[in-house]
Amino acid sequence: xxxxxxxxxxxxxxxxxxxxxxxxxxxxxxxxxxxxxxxxxxxxxxxxxxxxxxxxxxxxxxxxxxxxxxxxxxxxxxxxxxxxxxxxxxxxxxxxxxxxxxxxxxxxxxxxxxxxxxxxxxxxxxxxxxxxxxxxxxxxxxxxxxxxxxxxxxxxxxxxxxxxxxxxxxxxxxxxxxxxxxxxxxxxxxxxxxxxxxxxxxxxxxxxxxxxxxxxxxxxxxxxxxxxxxxxxxxxxxxxxxxxxxxxxxxxxxxxxxxxxxxxxxxxxxxxxxxxxxxxxxxxxxxxxxxxxxxxxxxxxxxxxxxxxxxxxxxxxxxxxxxxxxxxxxxxxxxxxxxxxxxxxxxxxxxxxxxxxxxxxxxxxxxxxxxxx
Ligand code: KG4
Ligand code: ZN
Numbered sequence: 001x002x003x004x005x006x007x008x009x010x011x012x013x014x015x016x017x018x019x020x021x022x023x024x025x026x027x028x029x030x031x032x033x034x035x036x037x038x039x040x041x042x043x044x045x046x047x048x049x050x051x052x053x054x055x056x057x058x059x060x061x062x063x064x065x066x067x068x069x070x071x072x073x074x075x076x077x078x079x080x081x082x083x084x085x086x087x088x089x090x091x092x093x094x095x096x097x098x099x100x101x102x103x104x105x106x107x108x109x110x111x112x113x114x115x116x117x118x119x120x121x122x123x124x125x126x127x128x129x130x131x132x133x134x135x136x137x138x139x140x141x142x143x144x145x146x147x148x149x150x151x152x153x154x155x156x157x158x159x160x161x162x163x164x165x166x167x168x169x170x171x172x173x174x175x176x177x178x179x180x181x182x183x184x185x186x187x188x189x190x191x192x193x194x195x196x197x198x199x200x201x202x203x204x205x206x207x208x209x210x211x212x213x214x215x216x217x218x219x220x221x222x223x224x225x226x227x228x229x230x231x232x233x234x235x236x237x238x239x240x241x242x243x244x245x246x247x248x249x250x251x252x253x254x255x256x257x258x259x260x261x262x263x264x265x266x267x268x269x270x271x272x273x274x275x276x277x278x279x280x281x282x283x284x285x286x287x288x289x290x291x292x293x294x295x296x297x298x299x300x301x302x303x304x305x306x307x308x309x310x311x312x313x314x315x316x317x318x319x320x321x322x323x324x325x326x327x328x329x330x331x332x333x334x335x336x337x338x339x340x341x342x343x344x345x346x347x348x349x350x351x352x353x354x355x356x357x358x359x360x361x362x363x364x365x366x367x368x369x370x371x372x373x
Contacts, residue, residue: 001085001349002066004109005342006059008102009094009122010163011035011042013054014338015062017084021346022151024134026065027339029332030054037203041193048097055105062338081113086354088118088345090125092366093164099362107357116354118345122336123165123368124177126305127158128344129329129337152327153300159290160368161314162306163189163204166286168232168293169368174347179368180293181232188282189308191236195243195278199271200263209275210311216269216276218313221246223281225288232289236282243278283314291321303327309334 002025007014016027032050036042063080089106092099110117133149156171166183186194189206196205201212223242226235244259251257251265263271294302302322308314310331318326333339 001346002083003086003088003118003342003345003349004059004062004084005120005338005340005345006055006087006089006102006106007122007125007336007338007341008051008055008098008105009090009092010098010336011047011050012336013051013058014336014341015055015059016337016339016342017062017066018132018339018342018346021128021343022131022133024132024339026062027332027337028058028062028065029335029337030058033204040197040203042095044095044097047095048101051098051101055101059105059109084113084115086116086118086345086349087113088120088341088348089360090122090341091119091360092121092363094122094362094364096362096364099364103360103362107360110357116349117357117360118348118352119355119360120341120344120348121366121368122341123160123162123167123306123366125340125344126160126162126165126309126334127156127169127171127303127340128347129305129333129340130303130327131343131347132329132333132339134330134333134339152303155297155299157290157293157297157299157302159286159302159304159309160306161188161286161304161308163187163193163206163308165306166234166236167368168286168289170293170297170299175351177368181228181230181234181289183234183236184228184230185235185237186240188234188236188286189306191240191282192279192308194240195275198240198244198247198259198263199266199274201271201275204307206308206311209279210313212272212275213279213313214276216272216274218276218280220273221277223277225281225285232293234285234289236285239278239281239285243274246274279311279313283311283317287314287317287321290318294322301327305329305334305340307335 011032168180171177193205201208
């Protein structure tokens with residue numbers, strides 16, 4: 001079963017084709033990072049407008065890429081669609097205007113191509129990047145499948161760490177999961193983005209902090225790990241404030257000094273040390289809870305999803321502390337993409353009916369709370 005996935009929940013316009021939930025045959029991700037960079041974060045209205053411009057060309061490119069793997073170079077529209085059995089689209093959570101573009105496009109295509117439509121939860125989708133058997137070599141156009149690869153086994157403990165979410169979820173099976181805990185304030189990726197701004201590092205903050213941290217000393221500064229009443233809950237806003245206070249102290253400036261002017265007073269060594277020290281504690285915050293959950297639930301596998309799963313410090317801390325191998329998707333499948341949406345749709349289709357393309361609505365505040373058996 002070949003599913004076309006469509007993803008537009010934030011600032012990536014993405015389309016992909018995945019076969020039987022595991023075999024990646026195409027993936028196109030058009031990032032708007034360069035557009036939003038000058039504003040230091042995603043501007044929702046600009047994101048929506050940009051999705052409108054790109055969504056149809058991105059879908060067409062994904063269909064072409066999937067088709068060309070059969071060895072043919074050009075094809076008519078009907079041919080491009082001939083192998084597609086269903087459409088999957090992110091309907092939440094995310095930015096209202098961005099979600100609308102993807103969902104309205106998917107609804108229209110499902111009706112006009114007479115294909116079943118699956119509505120996908122973006123956050124759950126991040127976990128399914130780990131169900132795709134694909135290795136990227138060099139660039140996005142060379143996928144290869146590993147013959148000895150096995151999908152993650154259930155029960156599966158999933159750590160979802162992205163720009164909008166930080167959650168620990170225990171999956172008994174596909175579609176049968178329990179939310180163990182989540183952030184009570186900022187998401188971990190949001191903390192990376194905000195701390196990067198304080199340090200004067202470019203957006204998006206995660207990769208730029210990771211890069212600066214490579215040259216820094218992770219033990220240069222002591223930052224706190226928040227103590228939470230919920231056993232599996234996290235908090236990152238205190239950590240972000242602790243970095244801000246440390247920068248104010250280093251620069252010898254009062255609390256009311258404009259925070260966006262502080263980074264001009266930092267030298268590179270201090271900036272790199274701050275990035276490394278923050279990154280170590282941000283990762284430790286989620287790693288500690290993951291280890292406690294692992295000991296309590298003894299899952300058969302542990303998987304990480306979301307943009308922050310690309311972080312090497314997080315990966316290495318988990319590797320050191322967990323007694324089993326961790327499931328990691330390739331970095332390009334950790335950040336937002338449509339392959340994970342198409343993969344989840346395949347497994348969702350085994351236990352749920354498609355949605356009505358005439359009535360599917362977006363759910364910007366959709367949560368991961370269903371099936372708490
Ligand atoms: O999953 P994603 O692409 O979008 C959301 O669903 O939010 O995650 C984006 C987040 C951003 O906050 C970005 O700074 C962070 O993932 N990120 C990273 C890294 N790459 C992306 N954070 C830490 N280290 C990275 N290497
Ligand atoms: Zn995401």
